[in-house]
């Protein structure tokens with residue numbers, strides 16, 4: 001078995017003393033120049049950290065949201081003694097946290113778990129805060145276990161000696177640890193060290209170039225960086241054997257929102273007969289929506305497109321549009337790798353069955 005050196009834990013609740021905990025996270029905006037942890041101490045700081053992508057990746061921002069509720073709770077406990085007032089204010093701030101990145105459903109999923117706890121708990125303020133922290137830590141621990149299970153399932157469909165293309169970063173940095181798409185790659189590499197990865201650069205924020213290559217180089221998994229426009233070229237040459245990417249939100253028919261550019265990769269994969277897989281936990285499946293048309297796509301700042309590292313790369317005044325995600329139609333997806341196995345079309349059926357299994 002290959003031993004992974006990186007063992008990155010991207011986000012972790014850290015209790016300093018009673019009623020004084022912080023969220024410790026890797027500042028992903030600094031990678032690859034710096035690799036350092038920052039401490040997020042207030043709810044507003046957490047909102048800003050998610051918005052500015054100090055923490056990013058659907059499962060990681062879910063955990064960040066759960067931590068954010070704990071941080072607000074600690075703050076409110078200093079001035080509010082009435083339990084009902086405390087709960088009302090906390091739920092209001094929880095909704096505010098959900099609003100900060102609209103596409104990745106894991107944020108809403110994790111924060112709503114905290115809201116459910118606030119609603120169902122009969123404890124006093126101090127005890128309720130302890131319960132919220134306990135639940136946040138449980139979600140953290142489960143995330144890594146789920147990713148490893150997903151990795152084991154996914155590794156089974158990786159051909160021997162495969163070259164795997166991935167887009168954006170769905171690795172340890174995008175989760176608490178191990179990763180979803182990169183989790184599949186890690187598990188496959190542990191069994192077969194002859195596999196290799198092609199990583200799309202992923203404009204505009206370059207999560208592929210900055211984060212995916214960083215993680216894979218750290219784990220000594222062979223990786224080649226390509227720009228986003230190159231995938232069809234390499235597929236035509238027969239140099240890509242499969243694609244695996246993460247997801248930000250999956251509709252019940254299998255339509256999948258992921259980083260902008262994923263749809264293009266999926267079309268090219270279909271054309272070239274390359275199997276295209278999604279790796280995502282069930283928490284990324286939004287059972288309230290039937291198709292990808294219902295997924296709200298986050299629009300981000302124009303500066304992400306016009307500038308690189310603070311430097312303009314185009315003429316001032318040019319019109320810009322910057323959707324952060326696109327939706328890959330389910331017909332292009334060979335399988336959705338989850339912690340309950342690999343789901344295959346018809347996704348309406350296989351997704352419903354996976355939830356039945358999970359709820360048993």
Ligand code: MRU
Pocket residue numbers: 056057058059104167168169170171174175179180181207245246247248258259260324
């Ligand atoms: O904007 P980002 O960097 O948060 O987008 C991340 C992605 O699109 C990932 O592929 C997705 O969240 C899955 S992460 C396991």
